[in-house]
Amino acid sequence: MPEGHSVHRIARQFDRNFVGRTVSASSPQGRFAEGAALLSGREATAARAVGKQMFLAFEDDLWLRVHLGLYGAWDFAGEILVDPTIASANGRMGQTNQRGTDLAPILDDAGENSLSSIGAPRRTRVHVRMSEQTQGLGEDGDEWPPPVVGQVRLRLLTETTCADLRGPTACVLQTPDEVAATIAKLGPDPLVDDPAEGEERFTAVVRRKPTSIALLLMDQSVVGGIGNVYRAELLFRARLNPHTPGREVPEEIVRQIWRDWVRLLAIGVETGQMMTMDDLDPAAYRLAMANRDDRHWVYRRAGLPCRVCGTAIVLEELAARKLYWCPRCQA
Known part of the structure; x- marks a missing residue:
């Protein structure tokens, strides 16, 4: 999608x-x-x-x-x-x-x-x-x-x-x-809403929900625009277990996820690609931009070693969608 x-x-x-x-x-x-x-x-x-x-x-x-x-x-x-x-x-x-x-x-x-x-x-x-x-x-x-x-x-x-x-x-x-x-039924979109106001709306909703953070990020009434790829990558970048209930995620981590989404969405609009890896040298950056498999931390890497710790990336089904995550980095 x-x-x-x-x-x-x-x-x-x-x-x-x-x-x-x-x-x-x-x-x-x-x-x-x-x-x-x-x-x-x-x-x-x-x-x-x-x-x-x-x-x-x-x-x-x-x-x-x-x-x-x-x-x-x-x-x-x-x-x-x-x-x-x-x-x-x-x-x-x-x-x-x-x-x-x-x-x-x-x-x-x-x-x-x-x-x-x-x-x-x-x-x-x-x-x-x-x-x-x-x-x-x-x-x-x-x-x-x-x-x-x-x-x-x-x-x-x-x-x-x-x-x-x-x-x-x-x-x-x-x-x-x-x-x-x-539009009133949709969650905040960083490119439409004021980012600071969007952060407050997003944080308030997530912090009162018993639903897992993985499901909340895909809920368009909670936040606009996040799909399967960005969901997996945002959670890994936050080193957050995807099954953590929203209300149990520390507020500073919720805010970190929103700010990361603001940044990644801007990169995606500029480049046309869901680039989620940071601090790449020019050669690695070109490789990542040309090949989807080289631009993500965990998405579509089931069974492959985590780029950080070497643990095999897990693939599971959650609400009929594929969820990728590292059971060690995101423990």
Whole structure:
């Protein structure tokens, strides 16, 4: 499931490529035909992400809410105006060393940082042309608009850019009041809420819950945007047993987890990848950014030795999701 950093990157992409433009909407699959008909011909006016949910505003106070869930993804084609602070012109989101050392772009075949498809890993067949200035479409025999591939729930199309939505858990139209009600049910998001206020909200909720901290971190009403990867990595970085009830976690550790999430989310949005290891030299950093297996402490390392103590990393199932942790470092 795409985690918070991906959803924020998607919203930023929509802000640069769709906001301020009239959008043609359709539902090739047919499951969102009525909603697409209401959107078509309207100007997109805003794009925002909160936790794992994205909201696109259109004229006349009409909002589109999208939750990608486990299988959803946005595929982009055409002229893609990229954010120069987080993207490179080689067809992939760019990376910047979290310690400030600029490195050449690194390609990642895991799909985390792909500009052409953000969401569930997939091989995209749509063509992406990245540009900071508008250029003519149809060059080199490109077909425009691109052909529909697979089960597309919603296609949003401007004169130059196409976005196809596949496999979302939620794709619904909402009024402003309904959007506000949806957001009110979500926990704090470091990129939306004031970080200090978010820390207080998060700490207060966790400290009164008997639920395990591992489950609380995945509860979007407790904190926005954390998924399976960030959950495992945050708990390891805090050296915290995932089964500890929230109310038994020392307050300073709860606050440490929030502040760590603020930092890791910012890195994820900047790089497009869930980079959770610190203090790597340039060579190790490039290796980690290019290979998912080299950028995490415990996630997807079941049976492998802990990078700190050498104990085999444990994999167990918790609420139908995989949980990775070190039984020694997190005892």
